[in-house]
Amino acid sequence: MESFPAFFKVRAVTFTCIILISFLWTVLLSVQVYARWDISDRCSRSLTAVFLLTNATTILIVPFLLLLEFRVWLDAARILLLAIGQIGSAVAFTYWSPQIQCPDQTADQQGVCKLINIYMLMGCWVVPVILILYSSYFAAMVYRQSRIPVVVDSREKVLMDTGSPLVIDPEMA
Numbered sequence: 001m002e003s004f005p006a007f008f009k010v011r012a013v014t015f016t017c018i019i020l021i022s023f024l025w026t027v028l029l030s031v032q033v034y035a036r037w038d039i040s041d042r043c044s045r046s047l048t049a050v051f052l053l054t055n056a057t058t059i060l061i062v063p064f065l066l067l068l069e070f071r072v073w074l075d076a077a078r079i080l081l082l083a084i085g086q087i088g089s090a091v092a093f094t095y096w097s098p099q100i101q102c103p104d105q106t107a108d109q110q111g112v113c114k115l116i117n118i119y120m121l122m123g124c125w126v127v128p129v130i131l132i133l134y135s136s137y138f139a140a141m142v143y144r145q146s147r148i149p150v151v152v153d154s155r156e157k158v159l160m161d162t163g164s165p166l167v168i169d170p171e172m173a
Helices: 005-036 042-065 072-099 107-122 126-146
Strands: 157-161 166-170
Touching: 005 042, 005 107, 005 126, 042 072, 072 107, 072 126
Parallel strands: none
Antiparallel strands: 157 166
């Protein structure tokens, strides 16, 4: 990837955005847990706990991607792990969100509950979409890098003796 220095800038900006969004999402989910834990149903509590765990894992793994030495296969494996966790939790919330029951209280409280569920539904897809876009960019850069011919330095010495070249392997000499 040394041929594409812009890749590392895009990578750093993307990972920084993912860290900040995951942190903000974790803070908002923590506030929601604190404020609404008593009136939330079991499904909502479980999904919120999954989101908190997934985003905490993301906040911990992404800095390692930035700080450790870049290796294509290792970076791809870590991104795949993050994508599976983020997409899995977003799909789970999308599937079970119609089953989340708002408390039977005033119309305003039900409206707030439904609004929170809609915002959670939209917010849970932000990081997975960024990861999918980055993964596509990453795959394109790896493909472009693989298309660049590799120049191999020859360790052979060519000696001109009596008009014909002799090839001598330096390890055998």
